[in-house]
Amino acid sequence: MSQKSLTHMKTRTDCRLCGSTATQRIVSLGDTPPANAFVPKEAISQPQEVFPLDVHICQQCAHVQLLDIVDPELLFRHYVYVSGTSPVFIDHFRRYAQSMIEHMNLKPGSKVVEIGSNDGTLLRFFKEAGMQVLGIDPALEIAQKATEEGIKTLPEFFDEALAQRLVQEGWDNVDLVVANNVFAHADDLHTITEGINTLLGPDGLYVFEVSYLVDVFQHTLFDTIYHEHLSYHSVKPLTQFFKSHQMELVESQRVDTHGGSLRGIAKKSSGKWPIGDSVQDLIEVEAGLGLHEAPAFEKLFADIQARKKELTALIRDYKAQGKKVVGFGAPAKATTLMYHFGLGPDDLEYIIDDSPLKQGLYSPGHHIPILSSDALYAEETKPDFAVILAWNFAAPIMMKQVAFTEAGGHFIVPLPNVVVH
16 A cells, blocks of 8 residues: 655755756656565555656756655665675675775775765775775664674764764775765765765775666666666766866776666866776767767657566466466565556565565565565465566576476566566
C-alpha cells in the first residue's frame, strides 16, 4: 500500500550545478516509495509514502537531475545497504585503493577522508597500507559499527561547516578525499565541494564514482533512477561546476560498477596535476550521443517501455502456466524497476537477498517478503523462475547458485536486455 506525500519533500526550481531555471522534464517514472524503505512485518498494513520520480535536464549546462528532493533524514539515517556483503565490491575497492596509492605515491601516514564511507570497506585498504583514515556517513547504525570495527566514522552529513571543524581537529592538508556513489545523492553539491576544497592539501585530490549518464542511456539503466540519486552525472556539466569552485576535473574514467560508472578525479585549480585527455574524450562521447540536449532522452524512454512490455509479458505467461516466479536481489534499483514495470506480489512471490539486514523485512511499497537464498532450494518455497533484480551482479549470482539451475530452475535477467538462463 502506498500514499502520495508532500510532507517529506521539497521541489527546487533551478539547476543543482549552475543555478539556471531553464530546466525541462525528460523522463517521468511515476510515483514510487524511497528505494530502500524496507519495512518490518508489523508495518506492512500501514501505507507507505510515495514521491514523484521525474528527471529533468538543465538547458544551460546540460546537467540531468531530479528536482523533487525527499528529506535526506528519511533516506539515509537508517540506511540498510552495506558494501561489505558483496565480494564484487570488496574486490573493486581493493583495486581502487591500490590504483590511487600508486597514482599519488601515497605513503604510510598520508591522510585519507571518505564521504559516505558506509561500512568502511574502502578505507580499510588505505588503513592496512598505514594511512590515517576518517569516514563520514550519516547512517547511524552503520557508522557506529564501522567505528567499532576500527574505521573511525562520524555519523554526520558532510558540508563546509563540518570541514572547517575537521581542520580545527587536525584533518587539514588531506592527501585524498574520496566519495563513492555519494556525489549523486546530495542536493547541495556546492557546500560539499567547498568542504572538500577546505580539507585538501595543495596537491591533494578528490576522487568520486557516480553512475554515468552515458551508461544509463546506452544500456537502458533506468532503474538506477531513484530518489537517493538526485544527479545523473556527465562530464561536461561537471567541468564547469568544479571551475566555479576553484577546482578542476583532471581525469574522467569509465568503470564497470553498477552497470557503468564514471570515476572523476579533481584537484585544486592551483594543484600540480595536469588535465588528462580523458576529460575531453568523454565530453565528445556524450556530445556524439546527444546527451547535452533533451531530444535524445525520448529514445531512452521508448527503450524503457519496450523492456517493460517484454518482461511483464514473459512473467505473466509463466504465471498463467502455473509457474512460481520470485525476485533475486533487493537493491535500491529493484524498487524503481518493480514500480515502473508494475511488478507486485501477484508477479513475484518473494525476493531473495543475501544481506541479513534485509532478510525478514518487506519490500518498499509492495511489501513482498525478503528471504535468504535457502528459499531457492526448500521444497515448499522452491521457484521455477528467479528474476535477477540485482542484474548487475547476474554472473556471480548465477555462478554461486548453479545448483538451482542444475535442479531445473531458470534465472531471468531483466536488463540491459531480457534474457532467460
